[in-house]
Amino acid sequence: MRPINRHVSLLFRMGERFVNRMLAGSGVSSGTGILLLELRDGGDRNPSALAAAVGVDKSYVTRALQSLQQAEYVVVTPDTSDRRILTVSLTEKGRNAAGLMEAAMLSWIAIFSKGVSPTDIEKLEAVFDVFYANAVEHFTAEQKQIPTRET
Numbered sequence: 001m002r003p004i005n006r007h008v009s010l011l012f013r014m015g016e017r018f019v020n021r022m023l024a025g026s027g028v029s030s031g032t033g034i035l036l037l038e039l040r041d042g043g044d045r046n047p048s049a050l051a052a053a054v055g056v057d058k059s060y061v062t063r064a065l066q067s068l069q070q071a072e073y074v075v076v077t078p079d080t081s082d083r084r085i086l087t088v089s090l091t092e093k094g095r096n097a098a099g100l101m102e103a104a105m106l107s108w109i110a111i112f113s114k115g116v117s118p119t120d121i122e123k124l125e126a127v128f129d130v131f132y133a134n135a136v137e138h139f140t141a142e143q144k145q146i147p148t149r150e151t
Contacts, residue, residue, distance in 0.1 A: 015108045022104035026097060027071040032064045033101030036073060036090065040098040044089040047076075055136075073097050 019030040028036065038053050039045070045053070051061040065088060068074040073094035079085035090098065113121060 011112060018108045018111070019101070019104045022107065023100060026100055028073070028097045028101060032068055033097070033104075035061065035064055035068065036094055036098035037101055039074065039088060039090045040095055044087050046086055047088060050088055068094070
């Protein structure tokens with residue numbers, strides 16, 4: 001069996017390059033655009049939940065949110081009863097930027113899936129759903145094994 005990780009890795013890197021070129025000048029990158037899509041499709045949430053939803057570190061989300069706030073794509077609002085609790089929401093400008101990200105991603109998918117039947121695409125999506133579920137399960141179990149200061 002040939003390892004698929006090489007092809008997946010190369011497609012991912014080429015996809016990032018393609019999307020970043022498509023978004024050049026917009027203030028959005030492949031990395032921040034995924035946060036905008038998640039907020040658009042999943043609604044407002046706190047930074048930790050946003051990080052978990054897209055599978056990145058909280059520190060990455062914190063840095064990304066700073067640039068997205070400066071570009072006026074998101075608003076970060078402290079809770080009125082506990083100012084340590086933050087809610088991230090999209091602005092109209094952010095919603096438009098999420099649309100640009102989606103269009104760039106769909107263009108990339110059209111390029112690499114050229115000549116692949118819709119049936120094969122559906123099968124591939126189902127397989128990647130399993131891959132993703134397995135990866136999430138692994139990292140969830142791994143997080144539970146990491147000792148905390150309380151233990």
